[in-house]
Amino acid sequence: MPKLLKKLSLLAVAGAMAWxxxxxxxxxxxSPAAAMSPAAATSPAAAPDAAPAAAPSATPQQPDSxxxxxxxxxxxxTDLQWPIPADSTSVNPDGKGKVTNDELIANVAHNxxxxxxxxxxxxxxxxxxxxxGFALVETGLCRAKSAAHVMATNFMIYGLGMLGFWICxxxxxxxxxxxxxxxxGWQPTLGQGLALLNSGWSITVGGxxxxxxxxxxxxxxxxxxxxxxxxxxxxxxxxxxxTATIPTGCMAERWNFKHFIVYGFWVGxxxxxxxxxxxxxxxxxxxxxxxxxxxxxxxxxxxxxxxHMCGGVIALAGGLAIGPRLGKYGPDGKPRAIPGHxxxxxxxxxxxxxxxxxxxxxxxxxxxTDNRIAIIAVNTMLAGAAASVGTLLTMYLVTGKPDPSMLxxxxxxxxxxxxxxxxxxxxxGAVILGFIAGVIVVFSVFFWERVVKxxxxxxxxxxxxxxxxxxxxxxxxxxxGTYGAGWGGVHKxxxxxxxxxxxxxxxxxxxxxxxxxxxTGATGGWTDVGVTGILGKYFGAPAGDVSQFGAxxxxxxxxxxxxxxxxxxxxxxxxxxxxxxxxxxxxxxGLDVPEMGVEAYPDFQLTDKTSPQIG
Amino acid sequence: xxxxxxIIKPFKLEEVKEALADLGIEGMTVSEVKGFxxxxxxxxxxxxxxxxxxxxxxxxxxxxxxxxxxxxAIAAIVKAAKTGKIGDGKVFVAPVEEAIRIRTEETxxxxx
Numbered sequence: 001m002p003k004l005l006k007k008l009s010l011l012a013v014a015g016a017m018a019w020x021x022x023x024x025x026x027x028x029x030x031s032p033a034a035a036m037s038p039a040a041a042t043s044p045a046a047a048p049d050a051a052p053a054a055a056p057s058a059t060p061q062q063p064d065s066x067x068x069x070x071x072x073x074x075x076x077x078t079d080l081q082w083p084i085p086a087d088s089t090s091v092n093p094d095g096k097g098k099v100t101n102d103e104l105i106a107n108v109a110h111n112x113x114x115x116x117x118x119x120x121x122x123x124x125x126x127x128x129x130x131x132x133g134f135a136l137v138e139t140g141l142c143r144a145k146s147a148a149h150v151m152a153t154n155f156m157i158y159g160l161g162m163l164g165f166w167i168c169x170x171x172x173x174x175x176x177x178x179x180x181x182x183x184x185g186w187q188p189t190l191g192q193g194l195a196l197l198n199s200g201w202s203i204t205v206g207g208x209x210x211x212x213x214x215x216x217x218x219x220x221x222x223x224x225x226x227x228x229x230x231x232x233x234x235x236x237x238x239x240x241x242x243t244a245t246i247p248t249g250c251m252a253e254r255w256n257f258k259h260f261i262v263y264g265f266w267v268g269x270x271x272x273x274x275x276x277x278x279x280x281x282x283x284x285x286x287x288x289x290x291x292x293x294x295x296x297x298x299x300x301x302x303x304x305x306x307x308h309m310c311g312g313v314i315a316l317a318g319g320l321a322i323g324p325r326l327g328k329y330g331p332d333g334k335p336r337a338i339p340g341h342x343x344x345x346x347x348x349x350x351x352x353x354x355x356x357x358x359x360x361x362x363x364x365x366x367x368x369t370d371n372r373i374a375i376i377a378v379n380t381m382l383a384g385a386a387a388s389v390g391t392l393l394t395m396y397l398v399t400g401k402p403d404p405s406m407l408x409x410x411x412x413x414x415x416x417x418x419x420x421x422x423x424x425x426x427x428x429g430a431v432i433l434g435f436i437a438g439v440i441v442v443f444s445v446f447f448w449e450r451v452v453k454x455x456x457x458x459x460x461x462x463x464x465x466x467x468x469x470x471x472x473x474x475x476x477x478x479x480x481g482t483y484g485a486g487w488g489g490v491h492k493x494x495x496x497x498x499x500x501x502x503x504x505x506x507x508x509x510x511x512x513x514x515x516x517x518x519x520t521g522a523t524g525g526w527t528d529v530g531v532t533g534i535l536g537k538y539f540g541a542p543a544g545d546v547s548q549f550g551a552x553x554x555x556x557x558x559x560x561x562x563x564x565x566x567x568x569x570x571x572x573x574x575x576x577x578x579x580x581x582x583x584x585x586x587x588x589x590g591l592d593v594p595e596m597g598v599e600a601y602p603d604f605q606l607t608d609k610t611s612p613q614i615g
Numbered sequence: 616x617x618x619x620x621x622i623i624k625p626f627k628l629e630e631v632k633e634a635l636a637d638l639g640i641e642g643m644t645v646s647e648v649k650g651f652x653x654x655x656x657x658x659x660x661x662x663x664x665x666x667x668x669x670x671x672x673x674x675x676x677x678x679x680x681x682x683x684x685x686x687x688a689i690a691a692i693v694k695a696a697k698t699g700k701i702g703d704g705k706v707f708v709a710p711v712e713e714a715i716r717i718r719t720e721e722t723x724x725x726x727x
Contacts, residue, residue, distance in 0.1 A: 337661035399660045406662060446663040459662070609649075609670070 080107050115368040116189040117227065120235050123363025127238040130356030131158050131245065136349025137412075138249040141340035141405060141458045143610055145590025146253045147600035153248040153260050160261060161244040164268020165237050168218050172273035173281045174232060175214020176200025180282020181290050181297065183486020184504045184514050189367035193228030200281075208291040210284035214277055235363065236280075239307050242360075243272045246311030249458035250319045254326075254587050257595045259578045263318075266574075271314060271566050275559055276306045285558060288551050289490035290503045295476070295548030297488030298555035299531050301376075302364035304420030304471025305555055310563050312465020316454065317567035322580050324455030326587055327612035335449050336612040338457075343404050350408040354384055357415045361422045372483055376422045380415065383422075383434030387414020390438025398442060406442060409459045413441035416464055417471040421478055424531045429478035429539045437467045469556050476549030477533040481541035484531035493517055493526035494542045500526060588614065616711040616727055617685045621676045622650065622704040623696040628674050634695035635678065638687055642727075644677045654701045673704060679711050681724050 080099045135154035142150045177197040188194040199216035202209050217224040220233060244267040248260070278285040279298050289297030300306050329335055340346060361380040362373040391410025395402045417437035418430055425433070444462035448454050454461065485491065489504040491514060502514055517526040532545040571580060586594035590608070593599060623631060628645065635643065649670035656669035680688055689706055697703055716726040 335664040337659075337664040337666035339661050339666070399663075401660070403660070403662060449663050612666075 080104065112369055113189075113191040113228075116366060117191070117231050119368030119373075120190060120231050120363060120366050123359035124231075124235040124238050126356050126359025127235075127242065127363065130238075130242060130353050130360070133349045133352030133354075133356055134242075134245045134249070136345050136352065137408065138245075138252060138349075138458050140342040140345030140347075140349060141249070142252050143338065143590065143608070144341040144601055144604075144606050145608055146592055147341065148596045148598055149255075149257065149591035150248070150252045151600065152257065152596055153252070153255065154245055156261070157245045157248060157264050157267075158241055160264025161241045161268035162237055164265040165240050165273070166220060166233075167265075167269055169240060169268045169270070169273035170220065170233050170236065171215065171217040172213050172270070173276040174236065175216035175281070176202075176211060176277070176283075177214065177232075177281055180211070181287050181489030182504065183489065184491065184511060186486070188228065189365070189370070190228035190231050191226075193226030194232065196224045196226055196229055197232075200277075209287070210291070211277065211282050211287060212284065213274065214281050232366075235366070239303055239360075240268060240272050240276075242303075243307045243311040243314070244268060246308070246460050246464050247315040247318045250315035250454075250456045250460040251322050252457045253591065254322060254582050256579050256582045257591075259574065259580045262574055262578055263570075266570055267314065271563055271570075272306070272310055274566070275310055275563055278558065279306050279555065285551075285555050286488055288554060289488040290505075293501070293547060294551035294554060295488075295545060296484065296486075296490045296492070296531055296551065298472075298551050299424070299475050299479075299484065299487055299548065300420045300472055300555065301423045301475075302361045302419045304416060304418075304468045304474075305559055307468075308416045308419060308464040309468030309472065309556065309559055312461050312463070312468055313560060313563040314567045315456070315460045316448075316465060317564050318571055319454040319456055319461065321568065321571035321575070324453065325457075326584065327614040328455045329453060333453065335453070335455075337610075338612060339610045340405060340457075341610070346405055346408050350411055353412060354415060357384070357419075361419060365423070372423055375483075379422045379425060379427060379430035380418050382427055383418030383430045383437070384411050384414040386431040386434035387411055387417065387438030387441075390414070390435040391442055392438075394439045394442045406445070406459075409441055409445065409463050410438040412463045413437040413467040416467045417474060419468075420471040421475045423483050424475060424479035424481075424533075426480055426482070426539050429474075429480065433470070433474045433478055437470055440470060441467055469560075472556050472559075473549070473552050475531065475533060476552035477535050478539060479531045479533040479541075479548065480536045480539035481529040481532035481545075485528040487531055492529050492532070492545065494529045495526045497543070499543070499545075616679055616681060616714055616724065618677060618679045618709050618711045619685065619688060619692070620707040620709070621678075621692050621696065622648070622673050622706075623676065623692075624698065624702060624704060625672055625674045627696045627698075628676070630695040631676060631692055634691040635688060638684060638691055640678060640680065640684070640688060642678070646675045646677075648673050648675045652702070652705070671702060679714055679727050681727055 077099050080103060131154065135151055138154055139147050139150045174197050176199060178195050179198060179200065197214065197216055200211055200214040202211045204210070217229065217233075220230070244264070247263070247267075248255075277283045279300050280286070280303075284291070285298035287297055288294040298305075325338060327336060328338060357380055358377055362376045365373055365376070367373075388407055388411040391407055391413070392402050395406055414434035414437045417433055418425075421429070421433065441459070441462050444466040445456075445459045448456055448461050456462070486504065491502040491504065493500040493502060500517065502510065502517065504510060516523050518524060518528055527542065529542060532541045532543070532548060533539075534544050534546055534549050537544045574580065582591055582595065588611075590606070621631070625647075632643070649672050651669055651671060654671075656667045658665050658667050660666075676692075678688065685708065689708070692706055713722065714726040715722050
C-alpha cells in the first residue's frame with residue numbers, strides 16, 4: 001500500500017507539472033487574442049466569441065457534386081424566396097421576386113433564434129431525462145421493501161413540481177427577467193419575446209434597487225404567451241425539478257406520501273423560485289455587482305447554487321425534520337449501515353445523470369450559436385471524471401475499499417461542482433475543482449452521518465449541498481476571465497496591470513465611454529475581461545479578482561440562510577396539517593404495500609436482511 | 616427411514632448431487648439458507664458506517680432414505696462437500712415416521 005501511494009503521488013506531481021506548463025503556455029498565447037468587441041450582439045449567458053483556438057487557414061472548399069452526397073450543400077436563394085403578387089415589377093423569370101436585403105436579414109435572424117431555441121429545447125429534454133437517473137440512484141440506494149415508494153416520490157415530483165412551477169414558481173423566478181442587469185449590447189438569445197417578462201417587486205435600500213421577486217407569468221398566462229418564454233419555461237422547469245428531486249433521496253424510506261404531495265407543490269412554487277429570482281431572475285444577488293461592486297454580482301452559470309445547493313439545503317432541513325430511519329442510530333449514537341438493494345441500478349442512474357448533464361451545463365448558454373458550449377461540455381466531462389478518481393483514491397486511503405455507491409456520489413459531486421464555473425474555467429481548473437469535490441464529498445458524507453446524525457440515505461446533502469457550495473465558490477477562485485464579459489451589467493476592463501469598472505446603466509453616455517475604452521483611440525486599449533476568480537491569473541486571466549469571490553460568498557450565505565429557514569419553517573408548519581413521517585409499523589414492513597398498495601418486486605422473496613435491529 | 620439434512624457450501628451442490636446420484640439416490644429437496652457456525656463474522660464499512668456480516672449463504676439438502684443406504688449416503692455427502700477449510704457445514708440425521716408419494720399414494724420404503 002505505501003509503495004503504491006508513493007508511485008501514484010510521484011506520477012501525479014510529474015503529470016501536474018507537465019500539464020500546468022503546457023496549459024499556461026496555451027492560455028498566455030490566447031489571451032491577447034481575446035479582445036472583446038462591443039458591437040457583437042450578446043446575451044447575458046454568452047460573451048463575444050473568445051475562442052482560444054485559431055481557425056486553420058486553408059483555401060475554402062468548393063461544393064463539389066462529385067465529392068459530396070447529393071443535397072449535402074443544399075441551400076440557395078430559392079429557399080429564401082416566396083411568390084410575390086402578380087403586379088410587382090421586380091420579378092425573376094421563374095415568377096418569384098429577388099431576395100431583398102431585408103428579407104435576407106430577417107431569414108438570418110430567424111435562423112439564429114431558431115438554432116438557439118432548438119438547442120435550449122433539446123438540452124432541456126436531456127435534463128428532463130435526468131429524472132430517470134435520480135430515480136434509479138435513489139431507489140438503488142434504498143431497501144427493496146420500499147422501492148416502489150421511493151420510485152413513486154421520484155416519479156410524482158415531476159408532475160407535482162411542474163404544476164407548482166407553472167402556477168407561480170416560474171412567475172416568481174423569471175417574471176422580471178427582462179429588467180435584470182445585463183452586459184452592454186446584450187440581446188436575448190431566444191428572441192425578443194423575453195421582453196414580456198418585465199414585471200416584478202423590488203425594494204430600494206440606500207439608493208440601490210434590490211430585486212426580490214418576479215410577478216408576471218402566473219399559470220403561463222396569455223400575457224407571456226410567446227415561444228421564447230415557453231422555451232425558457234421548459235428549460236427552467238426541468239432545472240427546478242432537479243432541485244425538487246434531491247430531498248426525496250435524503251428523506252426516503254420514512255416519508256408519508258401524503259406529506260410528500262404537499263411538498264411537491266410547495267417546492268415547485270416557492271423556495272427554488274424565490275432564491276432563484278435573486279440570482280437568475282435579475283434579483284439582488286445578481287445586482288450585487290452593479291450595486292456593491294462585488295465582481296459581476298453572483299455568478300452561477302448552470303446552478304451549482306440555484307439548483308444543487310438549494311436542493312441540498314432543503315434536503316438538510318427535511319432530513320432534520322423527518323428524523324433518521326428506525327434503527328439507523330444505536331443507543332450509543334453510532335450510525336448503523338443500511339445498505340441499498342441494487343448497486344447496478346445506482347451506477348446506471350449515475351451514468352444517466354452524467355449524460356443528462358451534457359444538457360444541464362452546455363444548455364445553460366440558452367444558445368446553440370454560442371460556441372462556448374464545446375468548452376462547457378468538456379469542462380463538465382472532465383470535472384466529473386476527476387471527481388470520481390478523487391473519490392476512488394480517498395476511499396482507498398480512508399476505508400481501504402472503494403465503495404461503489406461512494407464512487408457514484410463522487411462522479412456526481414464533480415458534476416455538481418462544475419455546474420456553476422463550467423463556462424468560466426479552463427480544463428485544468430475543471431479537473432482540479434472536480435478532484436477536490438470528489439475528496440470533499442467523502443468526508444462530508446461521514447460528517448453528516450456521524451457528527452450531525454442526519455440520516456441521508458443517498459448522500460444528497462453532501463453531493464448537492466456541500467459540493468454545490470464548493471461549485472459556487474469555485475467560480476470566485478478558478479474563473480479565468482475568458483468568458484462572461486459584462487456579466488451582471490459589470491464590465492471589468494483591464495490594461496497594463498490596472499482595472500477599470502464600467503457598469504451598464506443603459507445610458508448612451510456609458511455606451512460611448514465603453515466604445516472609447518475598448519477602442520483604439522488615445523484612451524482606448526482596454527480589454528473587457530470576463531468573469532475572473534482569485535486564482536484566475538494562474539489559469540490564464542491577466543490578473544486575479546477578489547471581489548468576485550466576495551459575490552460568490554454572499555451568494556452561498558444568502559442561500560444557506562434563506563433556503564434553510566424557509567424550508568425548516570415549511571417542514572415544521574406543514575407537519576401540523578399532514579404528518580411528515582410514515583407510521584412506525586409501515587416503515588418496518590416497508591412502505592410499498594402500506595402506502596402504495598403495491599410491491600416493487602412481488603415475484604421475489606425479500607429477505608430484509610439489510611435492515612438494522614430497531615431499538 | 617431416515618432423513619439426512621446436509622448444510623453445505625453453495626458451490627458444492629453439483630458435486631454432492633452427483634455423488635448421491637452415483638449411489639442411486641434419485642430425489643432430494645434443496646433450499647437456500649444462511650447461517651454460521653463457530654467461524655465468526657467480519658466487519659465491513661458502507662458509506663462510513665460499520666456493519667457486521669455474520670451470516671454466510673449456504674445450501675441445505677434434505678434427503679429421506681431407507682435405513683440400508685443411510686451410511687453410504689452420509690459418507691458420499693461428506694466426501695463430496697469437504698474442502699478442508701472452515702465453513703464446510705454439517706450433516707444431521709433424524710428418524711422419519713412416515714413417507715407418502717402423492718401421485719400413487721404409496722407409503723413407507725416404496726415412497727422413498
